[in-house]
Amino acid sequence: MRHYDLVILGTGSGNMLLNEEFDHLRTAIVEPDRFGGTCLNRGCIPSKMFVITADAVEDAHAATRLGVHASVEPVNWKAIRDRVFDHIDPLHESAVDYRRKKGIDVYTEPGRFVAPKVLQVGDEQMTADTFVVAVGSRPVIPDTPGLDTVAYHTSDTIMRIDEVPPSMVVLGGGFIAAEFSHVFSAFGTDVTILQRGPRLLMAEDEQVSTRFTELASRRHRVLVNAKATSVAPSESGVQVTATCPDGTHTIEAAMLLVCVGRRPNTDRLDAAAGGLELDEHGHIVTDSTYRTSVEGVWGLGDAVNHFQLKHMANAESRVVQHNILHPEDLRTLSNELAPHAVFTNPQIASVGLTEQEARRRQQDYRVSVRDYSATAYGWALEDTTSFAKVLANPVDRTILGAHIIGPQAATLIQPLLQAMMLGSTVDQVARDVLYIHPALTEVVEQALLDL
Ligand SMILES: Cc1cc2nc3c(=O)[nH]c(=O)nc-3n(C[C@H](O)[C@H](O)[C@H](O)COP(=O)(O)OP(=O)(O)OC[C@H]3O[C@@H](n4cnc5c(N)ncnc54)[C@H](O)[C@@H]3O)c2cc1C
Numbered sequence: 098m099r100h101y102d103l104v105i106l107g108t109g110s111g112n113m114l115l116n117e118e119f120d121h122l123r124t125a126i127v128e129p130d131r132f133g134g135t136c137l138n139r140g141c142i143p144s145k146m147f148v149i150t151a152d153a154v155e156d157a158h159a160a161t162r163l164g165v166h167a168s169v170e171p172v173n174w175k176a177i178r179d180r181v182f183d184h185i186d187p188l189h190e191s192a193v194d195y196r197r198k199k200g201i202d203v204y205t206e207p208g209r210f211v212a213p214k215v216l217q218v219g220d221e222q223m224t225a226d227t228f229v230v231a232v233g234s235r236p237v238i239p240d241t242p243g244l245d246t247v248a249y250h251t252s253d254t255i256m257r258i259d260e261v262p263p264s265m266v267v268l269g270g271g272f273i274a275a276e277f278s279h280v281f282s283a284f285g286t287d288v289t290i291l292q293r294g295p296r297l298l299m300a301e302d303e304q305v306s307t308r309f310t311e312l313a314s315r316r317h318r319v320l321v322n323a324k325a326t327s328v329a330p331s332e333s334g335v336q337v338t339a340t341c342p343d344g345t346h347t348i349e350a351a352m353l354l355v356c357v358g359r360r361p362n363t364d365r366l367d368a369a370a371g372g373l374e375l376d377e378h379g380h381i382v383t384d385s386t387y388r389t390s391v392e393g394v395w396g397l398g399d400a401v402n403h404f405q406l407k408h409m410a411n412a413e414s415r416v417v418q419h420n421i422l423h424p425e426d427l428r429t430l431s432n433e434l435a436p437h438a439v440f441t442n443p444q445i446a447s448v449g450l451t452e453q454e455a456r457r458r459q460q461d462y463r464v465s466v467r468d469y470s471a472t473a474y475g476w477a478l479e480d481t482t483s484f485a486k487v488l489a490n491p492v493d494r495t496i497l498g499a500h501i502i503g504p505q506a507a508t509l510i511q512p513l514l515q516a517m518m519l520g521s522t523v524d525q526v527a528r529d530v531l532y533i534h535p536a537l538t539e540v541v542e543q544a545l546l547d548l
């Protein structure tokens with residue numbers, strides 16, 4: 098049986114851990130798929146490359162309100178798809194070569210524990226002083242009757258299709274539904290979203306989620322409180338039957354995209370044999386320093402937490418890197434704040450408490466909502482639907498939460514996030530900082546000044 102100093106399972110955020118300080122160790126990487134994991138190959142990066150392209154189409158259409166009457170030729174999907182993946186696909190081979198040249202053993206089959214700190218990979222077994230388990234997550238496939246009789250897509254496959262479908266049913270109403278409905282709708286697909294909950298993007302502040310649902314309903318057919326009861330093949334591709342409060346709907350479409358959440362890959366790891374404690378959702382249980390229940394085994398990323406966000410997994414990877422190298426000085430990650438953005442149209446960004454969560458926690462708060470149109474830049478944009486919302490603690494005047502829907506939301510939220518993480522008060526961020534005129538950041542300034 099081979100023995101290593103360090104074995105890393107998964108090359109998403111796990112791969113980022115290895116810097117030159119690990120060069121002296123005998124290291125193996127186990128990765129059954131492409132180096133770079135979900136984010137690079139089938140997640141954040143390619144999806145945002147499609148989103149940016151879709152934004153260009155929507156911006157051209159939306160320019161009418163500025164008096165610019167543009168028309169967009171049908172997009173050349175294959176050329177766009179190949180541009181995206183011609184950037185991404187070569188990175189796998191070069192990453193494997195790079196690691197092997199550094200003397201790291203790369204295994205290309207999945208790892209599975211057979212005993213604590215004993216890993217089976219293909220025909221080989223290996224032990225190590227230190228394991229890092231970063232095996233990520235995968236799409237949940239619901240048990241909708243008939244789903245197994247049709248050729249449905251998930252986010253793993255949808256970005257590599259050959260043609261833009263004329264119509265698509267999107268099952269789910271979360272991040273992936275919001276982003277891909279925008280992409281395919283901009284490229285000419287007639288999209289129907291079937292969402293189980295009463296609104297799209299249910300985890301957002303209710304005001305944001307309500308506004309987004311209204312706006313998405315102008316572009317797509319949106320059925321909320323919908324339960325897909327059956328799926329069957331049909332002449333056009335797929336037929337989905339759903340029960341909604343107003344009755345039963347039968348939707349015909351060329352393609353079905355399933356995006357109802359993601360689950361950790363820990364079920365394929367035989368965590369129990371490895372002695373790794375799992376929670377009720379299948380996440381590996383770690384302490385705040387990312388130690389698992391087995392000494393010398395660390396966990397990070399989607400396999401251990403609910404955030405399912407790359408910047409969180411990256412931050413955890415940095416903490417684990419430090420902790421392996423400095424066991425006498427263990428660090429934790431302050432992850433009370435897990436900001437996120439949804440790269441749909443319009444963009445959405447959020448950090449901290451939503452208003453409904455503040456109410457649920459009986460947390461006193463002051464709230465301010467500022468429309469983009471109240472600022473010079475928003476006015477110039479002829480914007481009528483975007484806003485920034487900030488919740489603050491009325492006693493110590495720190496910021497409890499911030500939620501933005503509108504152009505550049507993911508960037509605009511950053512000063513608020515900074516303030517929250519650094520513990521600044523509303524007054525410090527509103528009055529002790531200058532905001533460039535007439536930039537969109539003035540909407541943040543105004544929302545703060547109102548508190
Ligand atoms: C379509 C989409 C868009 C997204 N967009 C964003 C975004 O804009 N911003 C954001 O913050 N997040 C986004 N995410 C989420 C983000 O991609 C994940 O949170 C992040 O990639 C998790 O990183 P990870 O290292 O934990 O797991 P992964 O990147 O999934 O890496 C896990 C790796 O482990 C490997 N593996 C699995 N099983 C085994 C095994 N048994 N043995 C060894 N290796 C194994 C897998 O092949 C994989 O390469 C998106 C996700 C999707 C699906």
Ligand SMILES: NC(=O)c1ccc[n+]([C@@H]2O[C@H](COP(=O)([O-])OP(=O)(O)OC[C@H]3O[C@@H](n4cnc5c(N)ncnc54)[C@H](O)[C@@H]3O)[C@@H](O)[C@H]2O)c1
Nearest residue numbers: 239269270271272273274292293294356357358405438439
């Ligand atoms: N911009 C980003 O950061 C980004 C982008 C894409 C994905 N992600 C990550 O990937 C994760 C997975 O995304 P997702 O969109 O698959 O999940 P999600 O958890 O965001 O949303 C799933 C949605 O599907 C609905 N749903 C569940 N079961 C259903 C069913 N049977 N029928 C109809 N609707 C159903 C839920 O009500 C929920 O609204 C996200 O949680 C997110 O963390 C992040």
